[in-house]
Amino acid sequence: GNSVTQMEGPVTLSEEAFLTINCTYTATGYPSLFWYVQYPGEGLQLLLKATKADDKGSNKGFEATYRKETTSFHLEKGSVQVSDSAVYFCALRGGGSNYKLTFGKGTLLTVNP
């Protein structure tokens, strides 16, 4: 079945530091890939997505590129802000009959001023 593995947290950075959160996946066929963000006390919000190999999703300074050869979808941001502190989830959709979204376990990011 489908699975997503993302780097364990927590990750603690200083403001303006470079962020990478690694995500790799296992899936049959050609899934779509997503990053979601969960701010404290809130639901999950879509951050970005990519639906085919070599696509780059981007939003709010975050980027991730769909790499089929390495089955990866790493999240990056060049300069993080305190307001980026949240839990980040990598997820995939595809390869099955129920359109299920399969999540990684989440990575807690804390950005200090």
Add this chain to the structure above:
Amino acid sequence: EAQVTQNPRYLITVTGKKLTVTCSQNMNHEYMSWYRQDPGLGLRQIYYSMNVEVTDKGDVPEGYKVSRKEKRNFPLILESPSPNQTSLYFCASSLNDYNSPLHFGNGTRLTVT
């Protein structure tokens, strides 16, 4: 505004007392799903529905029921709640399309004593 609305946000109940968590979406989405989020386990799918009157089990359906009588509503029913159902619950909706992201509600934090 396009949204998924869950109620209540917080619920404390006792073992065995039947409860319903409501979920409604205003985006005319065919697909709706319930997830639970637990520390260390991430998000796991409970039930899903691909259209009106079509529902099926996800990964952790035991102890839960759902119904889909109308396209916009997808309530989650716990007939006899137990303490191991204490969790954070999310309802989500989307088009029936692997490329379509899931839109999430703000969550219901359930405590069963």
